[in-house]
Amino acid sequence: MQATGGKTPRKGRGADAPMDDLWQDDASGRGLHEESLVVDLAGFEGPLDLLLHLARTQKVDLTRISVLALAEQYLVFIDRARKIRIELAADYLVMAAWLAYLKSRLLIPRQAKDDGPSGEEMAASLAFRLKRLEAMRDAATKLVNRNRLGRDVFARGMPEHIPTERRSAFEASLYDLLTAYASLRQRHAITQVTIEKRSVWSLADAREILQLLVGDFDDDWTALDHFMLRYLSDPAERTTAIASAFAATLELVREGRLELRQDGVFQPIYLRRGQKAAEGSGGEEGG
Amino acid sequence: MGANTENATVVDPRRLYEATRIAEALVFASAGPVSSAYIAERLPRGVDVLHVMRELKAFYAGRGVNLVQIEDSWAFRTAPDMSFVIRTDETEVRKVSRAALEVLSIIAYHQPVTRAEIEDIRGVQTSKGTLDVLMEAGWVRLRGRRRSPGRPVTFGTTRDFLDHFGLEELRDLPGLDELKGTGLLSGRIPSNFQIPMPLGEDELAEDEDPLTQLDLEELGLLTPGGKADE
Amino acid sequence: MGANTENATVVDPRRLYEATRIAEALVFASAGPVSSAYIAERLPRGVDVLHVMRELKAFYAGRGVNLVQIEDSWAFRTAPDMSFVIRTDETEVRKVSRAALEVLSIIAYHQPVTRAEIEDIRGVQTSKGTLDVLMEAGWVRLRGRRRSPGRPVTFGTTRDFLDHFGLEELRDLPGLDELKGTGLLSGRIPSNFQIPMPLGEDELAEDEDPLTQLDLEELGLLTPGGKADE
Numbered sequence: 001m002q003a004t005g006g007k008t009p010r011k012g013r014g015a016d017a018p019m020d021d022l023w024q025d026d027a028s029g030r031g032l033h034e035e036s037l038v039v040d041l042a043g044f045e046g047p048l049d050l051l052l053h054l055a056r057t058q059k060v061d062l063t064r065i066s067v068l069a070l071a072e073q074y075l076v077f078i079d080r081a082r083k084i085r086i087e088l089a090a091d092y093l094v095m096a097a098w099l100a101y102l103k104s105r106l107l108i109p110r111q112a113k114d115d116g117p118s119g120e121e122m123a124a125s126l127a128f129r130l131k132r133l134e135a136m137r138d139a140a141t142k143l144v145n146r147n148r149l150g151r152d153v154f155a156r157g158m159p160e161h162i163p164t165e166r167r168s169a170f171e172a173s174l175y176d177l178l179t180a181y182a183s184l185r186q187r188h189a190i191t192q193v194t195i196e197k198r199s200v201w202s203l204a205d206a207r208e209i210l211q212l213l214v215g216d217f218d219d220d221w222t223a224l225d226h227f228m229l230r231y232l233s234d235p236a237e238r239t240t241a242i243a244s245a246f247a248a249t250l251e252l253v254r255e256g257r258l259e260l261r262q263d264g265v266f267q268p269i270y271l272r273r274g275q276k277a278a279e280g281s282g283g284e285e286g287g
Numbered sequence: 288m289g290a291n292t293e294n295a296t297v298v299d300p301r302r303l304y305e306a307t308r309i310a311e312a313l314v315f316a317s318a319g320p321v322s323s324a325y326i327a328e329r330l331p332r333g334v335d336v337l338h339v340m341r342e343l344k345a346f347y348a349g350r351g352v353n354l355v356q357i358e359d360s361w362a363f364r365t366a367p368d369m370s371f372v373i374r375t376d377e378t379e380v381r382k383v384s385r386a387a388l389e390v391l392s393i394i395a396y397h398q399p400v401t402r403a404e405i406e407d408i409r410g411v412q413t414s415k416g417t418l419d420v421l422m423e424a425g426w427v428r429l430r431g432r433r434r435s436p437g438r439p440v441t442f443g444t445t446r447d448f449l450d451h452f453g454l455e456e457l458r459d460l461p462g463l464d465e466l467k468g469t470g471l472l473s474g475r476i477p478s479n480f481q482i483p484m485p486l487g488e489d490e491l492a493e494d495e496d497p498l499t500q501l502d503l504e505e506l507g508l509l510t511p512g513g514k515a516d517e
Numbered sequence: 518m519g520a521n522t523e524n525a526t527v528v529d530p531r532r533l534y535e536a537t538r539i540a541e542a543l544v545f546a547s548a549g550p551v552s553s554a555y556i557a558e559r560l561p562r563g564v565d566v567l568h569v570m571r572e573l574k575a576f577y578a579g580r581g582v583n584l585v586q587i588e589d590s591w592a593f594r595t596a597p598d599m600s601f602v603i604r605t606d607e608t609e610v611r612k613v614s615r616a617a618l619e620v621l622s623i624i625a626y627h628q629p630v631t632r633a634e635i636e637d638i639r640g641v642q643t644s645k646g647t648l649d650v651l652m653e654a655g656w657v658r659l660r661g662r663r664r665s666p667g668r669p670v671t672f673g674t675t676r677d678f679l680d681h682f683g684l685e686e687l688r689d690l691p692g693l694d695e696l697k698g699t700g701l702l703s704g705r706i707p708s709n710f711q712i713p714m715p716l717g718e719d720e721l722a723e724d725e726d727p728l729t730q731l732d733l734e735e736l737g738l739l740t741p742g743g744k745a746d747e
Contacts, residue, residue: 149451402698
């Protein structure tokens with residue numbers, strides 16, 4: 001995902017798991033250098049990881065971080081990445097859109113009829129998730145630094161006996177069984193030509209993201225597409241993103257899951273939850 | 288040893304000593320952990336296996352080789368402070384990527400845990416093969432299925448995992464109590480709000496075509512004959 | 518022994534003990550007999566390796582495990598009189614062959630399945646021995662007969678199969694998404710690729726008849742007029 005690396009946005013983690021490779025050679029090469037904010041997403045495992053890293057640079061207890069400041073930093077980071085035309089995975093952009101929304105909720109006073117989660121609640125849950133991820137990281141470090149068998153502690157090098165406890169005289173694990181089955185079926189499956197992932201936003205992409213976000217909106221009009229388009233599309237992909245997002249929006253409106261408002265030509269498009277949003281997908285009869 | 292038999296079951300010291308020898312031979316001869324039940328079956332009748340193992344453990348406590356307990360099993364392992372003498376250049380432990388290690392600790396602390404839950408905690412899709420690597424190492428296993436819609440498979444750790452990381456039981460996981468106390472293992476995010484889950488490539492509908500130039504023209508977003516700006 | 522050594526080389530008992538620990542750990546962890554020279558190199562300076570080994574040998578003399586000398590090398594061996602405990606389970610554990618694992622997994626997922634179908638899925642003939650091994654292991658059984666020309670016998674898995682592989686029920690076998698999710702199955706599979714949901718052990722398929730006494734006799738699994746062994 002580096003500027004030079006040829007990774008396309010939604011290609012994500014392929015079978016070769018490039019991210020894993022990068023993790024192997026320690027954390028030294030990762031990340032951003034505060035002053036220049038050189039953007040290198042290669043070392044990060046997803047947006048939460050990036051956020052955690054940014055939070056750490058605030059150098060305070062995770063329970064006391066300023067989520068607002070964190071959101072700002074993240075958005076700045078993403079903006080810079082895009083400015084120097086680094087391809088960003090959809091995950092990072094969805095998070096950006098969400099944080100932009102969170103930011104607006106934190107800045108705009110809560111309205112009385114508002115029954116959705118408050119900005120503070122959203123911020124709290126984000127802080128919780130960061131804390132939980134960090135706790136798991138710490139646990140992993142502690143685990144790997146224990147005295148490990150074969151590295152610090154050793155078993156009998158010349159075993160004389162293998163005690164059998166199973167009644168069966170045959171040994172095989174469930175993992176052996178599944179591996180055998182999966183590779184057998186794989187071998188016989190007709191190998192198909194894999195089509196290179198497109199670098200345009202399909203209707204499905206946009207729709208999926210919209211749906212992810214729709215649930216988070218209450219009955220207020222929100223210029224969601226504003227957030228979406230700002231973060232979910234590379235300038236280079238803007239046209240296709242607008243098209244797909246708009247088409248997806250229309251589809252959701254048709255299904256009654258979304259309502260749409262635009263005050264004038266070239267004005268922002270406002271969205272709010274449709275009547276059927278809560279009930280799940282409604283009828284398909286068009287309108 | 289074998290002198291202090293002042294517990295409930297009055298055991299003849301010679302019999303206890305013989306039992307200790309048997310247990311010692313059984314466990315010493317094996318590279319992997321040997322279960323108490325397996326040892327018990329081979330001890331003289333009326334000898335309490337746990338009593339014998341406790342004796343044996345005490346006997347080896349300060350030595351170069353120690354008797355360790357792993358769940359309900361026993362194994363001899365070199366003393367941790369001996370690592371510098373034994374370790375050679377060829378000594379190699381399985382290299383685990385940082386991501387795999389993170390997944391492993393999530394499974395260890397949250398088990399039984401589904402793949403979706405692991406991804407929820409990490410905020411990112413688990414790369415293909417990470418779970419495979421952990422299962423191949425013998426540290427992670429399929430535990431069963433969650434009784435919830437879709438009946439997702441749950442993962443847990445194995446006895447080999449405990450053995451490898453020198454844990455007697457899961458309760459010995461570092462910092463477990465502390466984590467429980469802070470509610471970080473409960474799985475419940477305090478408010479009902481969720482950060483959108485990462486959109487993995489697998490979730491993209493496979494039956495969807497990308498928008499074509501023609502579509503864009505149809506939608507009026509591109510002047511006919513123009514060039515998609517991609 | 519070891520008591521009258523103060524005169525030859527004056528060794529601090531603590532140092533001697535430490536040296537014994539090192540030698541003990543080295544010999545224990547080694548995959549083969551360890552030479553005195555190798556051990557000597559790793560002992561604290563000024564400690565005589567043979568002295569240490571004599572100490573260690575004496576220490577283990579009456580125990581379940583002995584230190585034995587093989588020319589100029591050292592190894593631990595279970596005490597000769599312990600062979601009866603070590604050898605009791607002569608049934609050596611046999612690793613299941615790849616072919617047998619494949620057949621077993623097909624039977625597990627696709628049951629009830631006929632031999633022809635197994636061969637169709639594997640794309641290769643199944644040797645009779647493979648099925649025999651699986652029957653012998655107690656993992657595979659004859660379920661019934663397919664109501665189709667030739668009335669072929671159908672195979673299925675047993676309760677022991679579930680026990681051995683730690684499954685509660687057949688439905689616990691991971692499905693397509695889960696095999697993909699763990700990386701066991703790569704994403705590069707055709708969209709019409711399917712993994713069947715196995716039919717429970719006791720349910721007969723619509724086109725399946727239960728095995729009768731007559732069938733068993735025909736198949737040579739029962740001597741005429743005899744009694745099924747299960």
